[in-house]
Amino acid sequence: MSEAELHVLRARLRGGILNKARRGELVISPPVGLIYNCEGALVLDPDKHVQQCLRLLFETFRSTGSAMATVKAFQRQGLQFPRRVRTGAHKGDLVWAALGHTQVSSVCARGRACLDHATTVGADREGDGSVARHHPTMGQDMESPWTHMRSRLQRQKRLSV
Numbered sequence: 088m089s090e091a092e093l094h095v096l097r098a099r100l101r102g103g104i105l106n107k108a109r110r111g112e113l114v115i116s117p118p119v120g121l122i123y124n125c126e127g128a129l130v131l132d133p134d135k136h137v138q139q140c141l142r143l144l145f146e147t148f149r150s151t152g153s154a155m156a157t158v159k160a161f162q163r164q165g166l167q168f169p170r171r172v173r174t175g176a177h178k179g180d181l182v183w184a185a186l187g188h189t190q191v192s193s194v195c196a197r198g199r200a201c202l203d204h205a206t207t208v209g210a211d212r213e214g215d216g217s218v219a220r221h222h223p224t225m226g227q228d229m230e231s232p233w234t235h236m237r238s239r240l241q242r243q244k245r246l247s248v
Contacts, residue, residue: 118194119169134181137169144168144186144194154191161186 088096107113117129120141124130131138143166148157161168168186172178 116173119171119190120194122171134169137181140166140168141194144191148191148195154188154195157191158186158188 104113114123114127117123120132120137121129122132144157144161147160148154151157151160162185166186167183168190170182170184170190172180172182
């Protein structure tokens, strides 16, 4: 295949994904801290321990200023971070393990993308464009830390290049 054909193919695949998202049919695997409820809406994990760990992650990131420093702070304190098993016999189970740099970055980047997705799907499903009204903790409590972390990581990436 020529490079032009690959470009067209990639653009068509991306267009299909975007159309599916607009229709509210795109199901993405959310990061830890967000889950789908029985109606199919993206909401905060009801497990209070998971919510506490996520808040601690955001607070630590805000105070240290970097993903690696956040990981080191968790290691110094001997803290573990939740993960959801995505495949296999234990799919959906919550497991606890050491926090890694890629997980901090993933929670940041994917968490914000999932909140954006929830806003789009919620607006389509509810008709009023506001997920925050229907999920107050998602709109107020969690959106700003994800935004803060993502912008901070993007600035660090630009400076390192």
